[in-house]
Amino acid sequence: MSILIKNAKVIKSDGELIMTDIFIKEGIIQSIGHSSDASVQKVVDAKGRLVTPGLIDVHVHLREPGYEYKETITSGSHAAARGGFTTICAMPNVDPVPDTAEHMKAILDKIKQDACVKVRQYAPITSRLTSDEQTDMAELQKAGAFAYTNDGVGVQSAQTMYLAMQEAARLNASIVAHTEDNSLLFEGVMHEGKKNKELGLPGMSQLTESTQIARDVLLAEATGVHYHVCHVSAKESVRVIREAKKVGIRVTAEVTPHHLLLCEEDIPFDTSLYKMNPPLRGREDQAALLEALKDGTIDLIATDHAPHSDEEKSGSMIGSPFGIVGSETAFSLLYTYLVQPGHLSLQELIEKLTTEPARVFQLTGGHLSVGEPADLACFDLEEETVIKKDGLLSKSSNTPFLNWRVKGRTVFTMVEGEIVYEEDKHE
Known part of the structure; x- marks a missing residue:
């Protein structure tokens, strides 16, 4: 499958944040840059949020x-x-x-x-x-x-x-x-x-x-x-x-x-x-x-x-x-x-x-670059949320951080081009 992640905010090697698109095919990153590839089968809109390895x-x-x-x-x-x-x-x-x-x-x-x-x-x-x-x-x-x-x-x-x-x-x-x-x-x-x-x-x-x-x-x-x-x-x-x-x-x-x-x-x-x-x-x-x-x-x-x-x-x-x-x-x-x-x-x-x-x-991954597996995460750095016990997917909730207010929640996570977590489906 070919996937286009639109409007992704990524961090360059010099620390600069830029807006771009990420084109993925067969689980591999094919290009990072604004794309109009006609073969795209699925579009994911990052909506200006941070996308990282x-x-x-x-x-x-x-x-x-x-x-x-x-x-x-x-x-x-x-x-x-x-x-x-x-x-x-x-x-x-x-x-x-x-x-x-x-x-x-x-x-x-x-x-x-x-x-x-x-x-x-x-x-x-x-x-x-x-x-x-x-x-x-x-x-x-x-x-x-x-x-x-x-x-x-x-x-x-x-x-x-x-x-x-x-x-x-x-x-x-x-x-x-x-x-x-x-x-x-x-x-x-x-x-x-x-x-x-x-x-x-x-x-x-x-x-x-x-x-x-x-x-x-x-x-x-x-x-x-x-x-x-x-x-x-x-x-x-x-x-x-x-x-x-x-x-x-x-x-x-x-x-x-x-x-x-x-x-x-x-x-x-x-x-x-x-x-x-x-x-x-x-x-x-x-x-x-x-x-x-x-x-x-x-x-x-x-x-x-x-x-x-x-x-x-x-x-x-x-x-x-x-x-x-x-x-x-x-x-x-x-x-x-x-x-x-x-x-x-x-x-x-x-x-x-x-x-x-x-x-x-010496693990695979860790880089957002062409030719690498499309193992990606997208985070919302703007909206504040609260860590709640009933919001955890783990079977356990033993943490002192319950009720802490945070930014940077995960919007979606992708492993080799497949979305394995999406917040809209876990609310």
Whole structure:
């Protein structure tokens, strides 16, 4: 099918916004410029709204198999599409864990059947995520895994991580790390700072994160592997990553929207809607993360979309699971509270959600250019809306951002020329 997107506002490489048309045929962008091609079969009027490359999220939890009451591949991919994401990367903390070729193929078959966006599947570094037994990484790669992570669990043994890095380097694959030293946790549920003392809750030191990053970057240097740090939260972690990059270690990093927009001082009371891992840290940490994102120390933004049921997230931080949903709110929140006040340019935001994740993980997409797949998102930057629980397509609504006023809602999302989300059909 041939499609013409008319009256699209696109951002050029120099940051200038221009009005143009985008002509798509057989799922590929054929031209960007005002078109009068007679072969157009469908016209989509963007009405002067922003059209970007489809967003890429390298860190989501789809919960299927095993935890379908929280999220499914169907609901999670539709939530991603509503947020403007066209490629997402799913973490392996499901049941059964995709730690064998058989389990990996089963998940990929389900993804092929149910997902409305492109989904790449992580494999675990170790069997069952929690053991020190290394998975057969070559077999998992052959089965379709694109990178390796024990997200949700820090790899406690340096030897295990070292051997895994050696094998990943041999396979030209990435190690993606949730960095957390369990011996320094002390049963903490939120950041160890001012607010946890005020609320009488056990704290989580930044040392749980930063010390394991320090260990891992030296192991990465020794093995030559590409090492990617998940959801960086602390200024000390930023310092370690910055110094590692200066000496040429192959380390990259991500930050979440919630760590950019919130800190411990924003937690109103003991509520699990603000419980995530790593936790919201101090205001100095929050500032360091934004600075690191701007100067390239942190390469990209990822949501860590982590759905849980209302029952699980209705009480105290003690006893409740970590995590918040983020697929549907990321762009609008970041546009409203970082771009509009001038903390980040629109071009920078789009790059951190498209070009950079594509570069870091060598993924297709991330560019709005001729010859690229027509993975696109259209956003309304003018009309203000309110984030509401009943407006979410995810099966879960565990987020502290409910009732926040935002601009930048998604108008439509397109994967290889096919519209997979359209706001008029979801109102």
